[in-house]
Amino acid sequence: MHVALREIHDSDLPVFFRQLNDPESLRMAAFTPKDPADRDAFDAHWLRLRSSEVVLRTILADGDVVGSAAVYGEPGEREVTYWVDRAYWGRGIATAALRALLTVVPERPLYARAAADNTGSRRVLEKCGFQQTTTARGYAQARGEEIDEVVLTLRG
Structure with a gap:
């Protein structure tokens, strides 16, 4: 399978919205918007992201839109994030x-963060050279409770 990144197109947003509303994906991601089904909030969020300094990319697999990846934050504190459609996991x-x-x-x-029990995402980060540097607790909107998370760092 050929995987590539490209700039985000307006036509990608409906795909991202559908992906964001998959119950199993939400549970695994854990730290999600308060109401992922709120399309107006979703559109406003992506409008802000696309007009900011965030590095945003669409993930393509054999030409199909399967997710998104980004780097955001202040220099020295920048974090990676990604989302892949559950049908393409593994x-x-x-x-x-x-x-x-x-x-x-x-x-x-x-830096990167993942729910401590999200072994798939943790493994992706480790394969790319990230190492766990600390743990934290945070409120996971998708789970409705505070959970453990890991913080990983990719150094020079």
Whole structure:
């Protein structure tokens, strides 16, 4: 499967919205919007992101839109995030997409966060060179409770 990144197109947003509303994906991501089904809030969020300094990319697998990847935050504190459609989990797409994103944004350190029980996402980050540096607790909107999360760092 060929994985590539490209700039985000308006036509990608309905796909991202559908992906954001998959119950299993929400549970695994944990730290999600308060109401993922609120399309107005979703559109406003993406409008803000696309007009900011956030590095945003659409993830393509064999030409199909399968997710998104981004780097955001202040220099020295920038974080990576990604979302891959559940139908594509376990195929190496997130790892390939994150590796590609890391070539677009060469600055280091970069950080990432994941629910402590999200072993798939943690493994993607570790394959890309991130190492766990600390743990934290945070309110996971998608789970309706405070949960453990891991913070990982990619150094130069």
